[in-house]
Amino acid sequence: MSQTVIRNLTNPNRSTILDVELRQVVKVFNDQTVVRGIDLAIARVSFLAFLGLPAVAKPQYCA
């Protein structure tokens, strides 16, 4: 299994392993584009919050 490793910009000697990566993710739902090409990397043991107004299809990212 290949592991994606990115350099930690603040500390180049420390690398970060990514648990989750979204690459150019698009979601069309009932002819409506609710996710428009998202790129996202979530590092291991981090705590990321998706924050948005109600009804902006936030749960789509998780589900």
Added chain:
Amino acid sequence: MIAGFDSPTQGEILLRGQSVLNIPPHQRPVNTVFQSYALFSHLTVEENVGFGLKIKKVRRSEIQDRAREALRLVKMEDFAKRYPAQLSGGQQQRVALARALINRPMVVLLDEPLGALDLKLRKEMQFELANLHRKLGITFVLVTHDQEEALSLSDRVAVINGGQIEQIATPSEIYNRPASRFVAEFIGDTNLISGKIEGTHPAMLWVKGDSGLKLMVHPHPGSPDSGYVSVNVRPEKIHLDLEPTDQLNCFPGILRSVMYFGTHLNCRVELRSGEWLTVRQPHGSPLPNREHPGLCLPGFRNPPSRCRSNYRHEDSRFPIQPCAPTVSPPSWSRTARVRDQRLRLAVG
């Protein structure tokens, strides 16, 4: 899409470097806690928590041990034999959390997990979640519309707008350096003053507001130095003075209303130039006379965070350096940049 209950129309999702698009939800190392808890009402707390392991045909004694351990993590070990209907909302949420943690997944997804709880319980669960994250070393992904929850729990916040990430940064960066007007307005209270950049000064910009207000602002790295912008001034960065002054970034105005919030006061000030501003004053600070609001002339200053470290304590009411509202860098998502062409300035 991360959990696998839904799949993207386009694009790729990877878990630890491996594409998971063809892997069904139950085989992904991801567990979800839903807002509705989704507990099985005919099973006891213990059976609910151990359900995933039972499906995986783990030995019964091991299931029991691990379920007890998971319940201990969420402080629910005394409720193991109860049914969900015999629990309060907060307790049910803890059980749902224990069920998501029992097999130590790689990622825990929290879909508005505290949405159904009352304010006090929500605060308590926020502490619990932060503790669990620290203790377990599992990646947590939270989905929420509650900005306070997002800022206080996470180490990074992705602000979603129009199907795109408007800004992704640490909570303090999101608050202090919003990348666009949307982020500035969405996170916390703020005062936005639209205007045009009139001139540059070493490390400073002059912005002339629509109403004629002239502000000196500190640009964020990478922010524009010409054009139409919005200056974002947080209410707690404004200082009310009893006497009018002609210092930089001080303006005469009238205190129109004061609301008491226990720890602070929220004041509404109408500037002579016409803008209405919200100002947060520490509780107990001297205020202009409310009985004769037309007679008082509060000025406002917005000391920048960068200058603040230069203050001596005794000078704290009178900043040595005049205000430096800051200009945020252009929003990194291209469409957002086009949409918010007018609004790329933010005051620190």
